[in-house]
Amino acid sequence: MVLLLNAEHGAWHLAPYLDKHGEVDPALRRHHQLFLHQKRYDALLRKVWLESGIQSLVARRLEADVNNGGWESL
Secondary structure, three states, X not given: OEEEEEOOEEEEEOOOEEOOOXXXXXXXXXXXXXXXXXXXXXXXXXXXXXXXXXXXXXXXXXXXXXXXXHHHHO
8 A cells, every 4th residue: 555645634545566366455465476567656656646646636535535423433
């Protein structure tokens, strides 16, 4: 996983690594060797870093996250 930070907020993004079957394994539960997927890396670099898309990506991820109560509601 890639952690994207903007000021006081942050969001997780899938890393550009895939296993030999072309699947992501964000929690590394399958214990397969992961390889850098160049197209995913280039897209992450271009869309998020070079086009200054970190702020909008973090904002969209935070808007999609529903947390209605925090620790008190557990």
